[in-house]
Amino acid sequence: MTDQTFRRHGTRLLTAVWISTLCFAWSYSTPAFTQGDALETPARPTELAEHSLVLDITRTGDRLFAVGERGHIIWTDNLNSLSWEQSAVPVRTTLTSCFFADSNIGWAVGHDGVVLKTEDGGLTWHTQLNGFEANKLMAQHATALRAQAEQALSDAAPEETSARQEAFEAAEYGAQDAISFLEEGASRPFLDVWFQNEQEGFVIGAFGLILRTIDGGESWTPWFDRLDNPYSLHLNSIRKIGQALYITAEAGALFRSTDNGQTWQRLDSPYDGSLFGILGSGDGRLITFGLRGHVFQSLDGGDSWTEIETGTSSSLFGGTLLPDGTAVLVGTQGVTVFIDRNGHVGEIRQADNRLPLSQVISLETELLTVGLGGIQAQPLTHDQ
Numbered sequence: 218m219t220d221q222t223f224r225r226h227g228t229r230l231l232t233a234v235w236i237s238t239l240c241f242a243w244s245y246s247t248p249a250f251t252q253g254d255a256l257e258t259p260a261r262p263t264e265l266a267e268h269s270l271v272l273d274i275t276r277t278g279d280r281l282f283a284v285g286e287r288g289h290i291i292w293t294d295n296l297n298s299l300s301w302e303q304s305a306v307p308v309r310t311t312l313t314s315c316f317f318a319d320s321n322i323g324w325a326v327g328h329d330g331v332v333l334k335t336e337d338g339g340l341t342w343h344t345q346l347n348g349f350e351a352n353k354l355m356a357q358h359a360t361a362l363r364a365q366a367e368q369a370l371s372d373a374a375p376e377e378t379s380a381r382q383e384a385f386e387a388a389e390y391g392a393q394d395a396i397s398f399l400e401e402g403a404s405r406p407f408l409d410v411w412f413q414n415e416q417e418g419f420v421i422g423a424f425g426l427i428l429r430t431i432d433g434g435e436s437w438t439p440w441f442d443r444l445d446n447p448y449s450l451h452l453n454s455i456r457k458i459g460q461a462l463y464i465t466a467e468a469g470a471l472f473r474s475t476d477n478g479q480t481w482q483r484l485d486s487p488y489d490g491s492l493f494g495i496l497g498s499g500d501g502r503l504i505t506f507g508l509r510g511h512v513f514q515s516l517d518g519g520d521s522w523t524e525i526e527t528g529t530s531s532s533l534f535g536g537t538l539l540p541d542g543t544a545v546l547v548g549t550q551g552v553t554v555f556i557d558r559n560g561h562v563g564e565i566r567q568a569d570n571r572l573p574l575s576q577v578i579s580l581e582t583e584l585l586t587v588g589l590g591g592i593q594a595q596p597l598t599h600d601q
Contacts, residue, residue, distance in 0.1 A: 260288030260306040267301045271587035272575045277317035284312035305341045318412045326407035345434040348403025358439035359395035363388040411455045425449030445483040459499035465492040487513045487522035506533040514560045535576035547574035
């Protein structure tokens, strides 16, 4: 069995394990619907949404949004009492991430390859894309790339034949892989979303899933051939830091773009395990984090890295940067890690319930964490 064949067939058997590690959802919630049902059935209103599985939280203006299992999207504009309202959502599939371009226009993504959009400040949402459509786009693009590579091989001069043959084999593998996903159905989740403005943005996900739009999500273009990702590694997070855009992925893969995603450079990675996120400031400082408490800091925009000894083996899934430069990271076993601007760990907290945390944001006087136990607050103050 070749490496590529193993990647296509053997690793796919571990998809549920990996997604549950990153998103918790498949391990801790029982699917109530098939893919088709979940994509066609609206989320049910419930007062328990803020206490159930929540995977991401973000702030736009004076409003907070959180997304999670069963298509739950909840929001509040009362940052004092944090009383939550539930949005009208057309799907009942687990949502993994959300992003707002401004106070009115935003996107949410999740399982079954779903992409949702709001144009009224998050009160109502509509479906722009699902996994069936995404896989069709990926397969069409991969098939076209295979045809181009085949023609290039046919036209190659003798001295070019070896390189063209290698390129064709890679394109052939990509096409076969894309077609097999098309046959599986809406099996790949989107894991993150980022928009430069109201029109231009990316959605990324499992097994190299990446699509770009330049019309606010009305149409999407596969972008996987722009990344040096021949084995279709899972793309976990995408974030704009300073003037560069970064993607973190499994197997330590790190990608950087300085032209808003038109072209991508694969960085030398400090780690061969999965990296789940990245944060930083515009002065070149970056912090990336992942499996088993591994954290690395760069002071030159990702050209070189230094490991930070966190003192925890808990995998770290989300984080935020405080105004004083302190990085706050959260992960399994209810762990919250504080790292100062010099790369020193100042404090490690652990929630009493030890339930996994997936993301954190800071308010004026407290932190809000989300995860398996829903939305929880903790003090903002920390040891220096």
